[in-house]
Amino acid sequence: MARTVAAFKVDHFQFLDRDGKLVEGQQVPSLAKDFDRLTDLYRQMVLTRIFDKKAIALQRTGKLGTYASCLGHEAAQVAIGAAMQAEDCFAPMYREYGVQFCRGVRMTDVLLYWGGDERGNDFAGAPHDFAWCVPIATQCLHAAGAAMAFKLRDEKRVAVSVVGDGGSSKGDFLEAINAGSAWKLPLVLVIINNQWAISVPRSRQNTAATLAQKGIAGGLPSIQVDGNDLIACLWAMEKAITAAREGHGSFVIEMITYRLSDHTTADDARRYRPNEEVEEAWREEPIARLRAYLIDQGVWDDAKEQALQEECTANVQAAADEYLDIVTNDPQPVTAMFDYMFAEMPHDLAEQRAYAEQYPEDGGHH
């Protein structure tokens, strides 16, 4: 006869079904009726998608480098951004534009970064957020470090990081969970499970029922939400961030969504996943779903949609123009690669810089 010393469960939350109807027989959070807020967030989601489309167009026409699309992630991303306070800290991976736009990162910043210009990481609008992070899952520990800084300084700030279904297999993420547990850090870790890690399906990362349960390793509250349901994502994020801010420690949320695009513009997903799967996923996508709900509730209509589309398209175009103007008329000189290495330039680097100046045009740029 064994003694049970610990018991856990992972709950799944969904409020809006794929057709934008409220799921029957459950109490909906009040924010489901906060239509001003929901329409604002809907606008952010649409802006994010229109931006994404433009970025891909720029890449296809040779005006932008490899780009990682966020198509299908808009609810998850905007919910994260909306739940955070300006003074909180976000540690992104590489496709969370929907979060970042909420936080003041400019569309031009995104284009500069993927356009091969470091100035894209100089977020004027989100001065302490971390830069885009390509080495998978490492950002989770940077967020843990930020959370530690906040805790040590007694600041009521929260650090938030995201990781993918693939990245959730990496030690950095798992050690971040453990750190959050060890020090009860004000840290929220969001697993954006979009079913694919480039060509590797979720099922290959491990055979566990959920990814959320990785938080149980550290004894952290761990839940799963429909990542295409803005209301569920936002409800969960606010619950987690509030708990973290009030000193209750770290939280893990798995948001289940789908990567509707190729992994990046350098990828061709048709090589490894069936079209039917993608088509099925389109039926779940977050924007149509929220729009249907807002229309049902009588707070949205075609005229508003029309106006929003035009407004976003114009803003996106302006950002694209600004980006192209910067890289064309104000490119970084060769010396830029030396000038930010150290606060004070070491002697030997200064010598290399002087030498490099003799070859200002070499290689030119692509």
Next chain:
Amino acid sequence: MARTVAAFKVDHFQFLDRDGKLVEGQQVPSLAKDFDRLTDLYRQMVLTRIFDKKAIALQRTGKLGTYASCLGHEAAQVAIGAAMQAEDCFAPMYREYGVQFCRGVRMTDVLLYWGGDERGNDFAGAPHDFAWCVPIATQCLHAAGAAMAFKLRDEKRVAVSVVGDGGSSKGDFLEAINAGSAWKLPLVLVIINNQWAISVPRSRQNTAATLAQKGIAGGLPSIQVDGNDLIACLWAMEKAITAAREGHGSFVIEMITYRLSDHTTADDARRYRPNEEVEEAWREEPIARLRAYLIDQGVWDDAKEQALQEECTANVQAAADEYLDIVTNDPQPVTAMFDYMFAEMPHDLAEQRAYAEQYPEDGGHH
């Protein structure tokens, strides 16, 4: 209303209480009545402890380098060794002599290793087991690799590795759990929770209720046992190894014991832990407990104990003598550091080897 998508629990198993009485009101495994086997294992535990004492004495008298004692871990270690088949593969950390003696590693090997002689890792008696592994938790992934090799070759062999309470915080262990889950590897991971990682208490590693629950991250069966109860440890190990061997995948077991010694002979635990705690832990220790049980059952007595003590002491002394004879009369030459770097010695290394031969005595040895 949330939908629960996954539920888990961690059970704790104990059969023998600290006084060697069977815990009331629960069914005991048949092995509790297999007295031939239990006495054999008891002998192994006693041998392990007597060896440990001798090794410390050798270190104290300058005849051995830094040594990591296994005092208090005898039940956990002997149970692991006893549950494994010869063809299985063990990936140790650095203090699992009790496992290794069961597997054919010689006491002389242990002394050579801690005596600063690589020949200690050349286990004639356990030819495919991994060497002692100092970089914490890395051995868990080597075991996962071994398990993968067995699986790919369709061999009914199991890889077993151990990690400490401290090491259970490291990504290598957590990634090994995930690998075991991803491929359903024949892998058993044992957390030997002896409450301390040098001076860092278990409570600082994280705030979770158990360490066993780290296995839940991968959806692995995860249990906790009294690590001072040989019967519980062996029962759990056999359950896990059988499951792994039969293709049911990986298993995590947390064995709760106590490090009765300093971390190593280079450590002084009085600096960081109260004597009372250690004294209390002595009341839980595994050997007295099993002896009491065997005496109760009428299969052990003082005469047998006396004979066993003398036999073990003699064997340990013989090993110590052999060790001292080897390092005194057959030390490794300077060239030994070159001869095992590559199967074929590269040209530049051969040159360095010839050069080194001109300085055979330099530095001598400590």
Next chain:
Amino acid sequence: MAAITLIEGVTLALARALEEDPTVVVLGEDVGVNGGVFRATAGLQQRFGEQRVLDTPLAEVMIAGMSVGMAAQGMKPIAEAQFCGFTMPMVDHLMCHAGRMRNRTRGRLSCPMVLRFPTGGGIHAPEHHSESPEALFAHMPGIRVVIPSSPSRAYGLLLAAIRDPDPVIFMEPKRIYRWQKEEVIDDGEELPMDVCFTLRDGSDITLVTWGAMIKETLQAADQLESEGVSVEIIDVATISPLDMDTIVESVSRTGRCVIIQEAPRHCGVASEIAAGLADAGIWNLLAPVKRVCGYDTVMPLYRNELKYMPSVRRIVDAAHQVLEVS
């Protein structure tokens, strides 16, 4: 016999190894159905099955650590890191285990694994996709480091790396993956991993390089030849162990040497070669040994990456400098 590219040479060698040795297993992220992000493993899983070509979870420490474990237990893992920048989490298992397994156990266990990955910049890739970390691996005892610079050397050296009983890091210069085509016979002939390849004989100056910089070095050599300079070109290819003898012998004839390396200069492989010349080669040097390298800075994002990498002009200028001296 068809003309193939460097990356096709890699694929050809992998296929042959999978064919001839049942213990060979290819593993990594996206190496299966997807055939690798550069297509180096294209078709291999379809041909050899999921037991031989494994897509792994996204965890480099795991890939390295399990490869060590598999190698020690009789398999021949050929692990792929998706890009040079993502080998850093693997350093621990390479340095502390792969390079030590044989020595640590006095030969009882060994670690015959291969870690292959695309290296270097110039393909317009995102951050962390363009580094050249060969010097880090070359400083690790017990590990061989190889970088091919042509289709035939990719084929022959990869076969040698796979058949070698010790760990080999095989770095593939992605910028020239598809630069040149070359006739390569799939005859299973391997190339030696302990000698440099002299690509061109000359008498006035020795240009030493490896990997993708071969391209600019050859162009620089053409320009110098057109000025009447006789240029010897050495492709080091096997970075560790390093065949210093061939280089010293060459410089003993030319008296002049420029080493070209894409990686940062400080503590790079070019410095090791220059140091060798400052010792064994000193009496034959008629001029300073110049290193034309990447700068000691972070590799810039793609818009300026070519400004970071040694250009033909930088190589030619350095050659002129050492040639002027007399």
Next chain:
Amino acid sequence: MAAITLIEGVTLALARALEEDPTVVVLGEDVGVNGGVFRATAGLQQRFGEQRVLDTPLAEVMIAGMSVGMAAQGMKPIAEAQFCGFTMPMVDHLMCHAGRMRNRTRGRLSCPMVLRFPTGGGIHAPEHHSESPEALFAHMPGIRVVIPSSPSRAYGLLLAAIRDPDPVIFMEPKRIYRWQKEEVIDDGEELPMDVCFTLRDGSDITLVTWGAMIKETLQAADQLESEGVSVEIIDVATISPLDMDTIVESVSRTGRCVIIQEAPRHCGVASEIAAGLADAGIWNLLAPVKRVCGYDTVMPLYRNELKYMPSVRRIVDAAHQVLEVS
């Protein structure tokens, strides 16, 4: 003013930094109650509290990654790795983040962290406790690498490292932690991190080294002096960025140079220095530049570790070799 050891110099600098800068946090395994396995942080937690001196879970990737995060968010983490061998899991965050934070964000964020750890062999320690990995870190752009070799330099350079606005790897030569005592005034004076220290002036030969090898180098120098050789000794101390000028200037006077390094030779720091001499110093060289190094093997377990490390005799013999040449 008391005479203190090198490790006491470390403790003194840490205490002062904790005193003068509220953002300073010391973190690592066993740095708290236990005061570090070498006692480098002894008494600091008692004096400054658990908020300033943190025992961490056993996870080096976490220690490195969180230090990067803390540093980027206004703290000054001083992380300890318990031994040189255990820094390998930290390489990823150092290479990919610590050294890149400022550059990546065009100066918006920075990473003013210090990673300190005991380095080198010769203390009879177990496997992985005796490595000298400075060359690996020196090859990483954006990171300073410092190795003191005396109590006063430990104090002054560690203070400089802590106050520096960029990441610094501070390697402590454990073999000489308690070798010499020196009067050190706790006046908060830091030492420069961009110049070598000339420990002895001489005219016949320059011996260049750093860290614990200073001990054998001084002994070798004494022996050479007794033979009438005038020896100049340079303690590099700041491995990266490297002050080549002081070394080149010295060799321009002596014409002869031997570099002593405990680490394996291949692609080590000694090679970088020799390469610098093969370039800027070539005209003044009267003899080959010799490197007396650890072998390109795994550091042996303790019984043979001293056979691995450069001995006084190996240094003297190399000096004789270059002195014989004329």
